[in-house]
Amino acid sequence: MEAAFPMIYFLLFLSTLLLYHVPKKQKGKDIQKAKLPPGTMGWPYIGETLRMYSEDPNVFFANKQKRYGDIFKTRILGCPCVMVASPEGARFVLVTNAHLFKPTYPKSKERMIGPSALFFHQGNYHSRLRKMVQNSLSPEALRNLVQHIEALAICSLESWATKEQVINTFHEMKKLSFEVGILAIFGQLDTKRKEELMENYCIVNKGYNSFPTNLPGTAYYKATKARRKLYEIISEIICERKEKKTVEKDLLGRLLNFKDEKGHTLMEDQIADNIIGVLFAAQDTTATALTWILKYLHDEHKILQAVKVEQIAIYECNEEGKKPLTWIQTRNMPFTHRVILESLRMSSIISFTFREAVTDVFYDGYLIPKGWKVMPLFRNIHHNPDFFADPWDFDPSRFDAAPKPNTYMPFGNGAHACPGNELAKLLMLILIHHLVTNYRWEVIGSQGVIQYSPFPVPQHGLPARFWKENKIN
């Protein structure tokens, strides 16, 4: 029996060698045969950037897919890119072969948010941090936030209605989403601190989307200064938290208690980068989605009526809104939930995401060369009639059945999928409840055009007037 061990080791060693060797050889042969995906690269360096922006990025990608199919190449902002517009392709890049594609952002943007923010990372650091962020935004954690989110939603609606003037819906939704983000990160924070954070965050946000030059007076320069101020404010809050010695379960509390596998805690700048990162990921996305929901509900009268029926039943259960919404009630709004899913599909506010091939990758007979950007096109998939019949019709009932696998990805997919999706949906449900049971609103002006800021938003941020009216119909 003992004599068998060296033999077993030898066989294991041999099979490992073979396993390692054979696919490598095959891969080499395949790559030699493989060609680049179809498509045009445009001008040297700028590639097809000008065409993409002059045409509207979504139209540009849709036309390319029509012409070349589900995988095609182009060059944008100096980078050779491969676009992937099939569910299988998106899954290959984001899930099954995610290790071959790293997240990639321009360095100027990475500096602005903070290089330690989780979405710039892969591997151990990323997965540990992500788990913690996910826990702080899990249904168990969100349960305790319902009453606070409700208070913020009511306060926003009241202020829009009492102003009795036209508001920029997108701007107002940004304020509300920011407050909810602050709540999830810091718990209750005093008004002065919130205002300081908001003021500096807005400057950083503007700079993030501007041309990165450090010339005094430019938006980027101002943003760099505001980023330093944000760090100071977060440091002060951390200091106070440490003095209090309380163990909070909000994101800050969890970041302060974080330990890696060697027992090392996070440095203050790592904590700040992740807080700013989460604020970034949370605010414009949620605000954009909320703005679209208001537009769709405004335009789709029958759907608004059906949402009202569902919400009024809950309102009546709560003694005409005298009792607060409960967590269980927010989990039992099936039609409103489908309206949210359909709004996210229709608007597809994150049209695509970016990765970079860390090695030559072979997919579907094509070569994706090392260093090329790879972009799974969520919007193209969401608007493909093969997966969503009559994709331009707003039809929440299409979600009566679950969509086909990997065809519905408003929150991404795989290791970097959105950990904030439940929080975003909870805010939407709560806001819709109070909106349709207590208020009316009208959209001002025609709203055919989409603007990019940077996500697609209805023209002029959907100007609207709100007023209080808690009568049915």
Ligand code: HEM
């Ligand atoms: C409607 C609202 C939202 C949408 C549509 C959205 C969408 C997304 C998408 C598509 C990704 C994946 C990006 C990629 O793979 O490159 C993502 C990642 C992320 N989102 Fe969201 N998001 C929303 C709200 C939120 C909220 C409210 C939070 C936090 C409070 C949040 C935090 C994050 C974080 C931290 C990541 C990075 C995850 C990682 O890299 O592991 N998001 N989001």
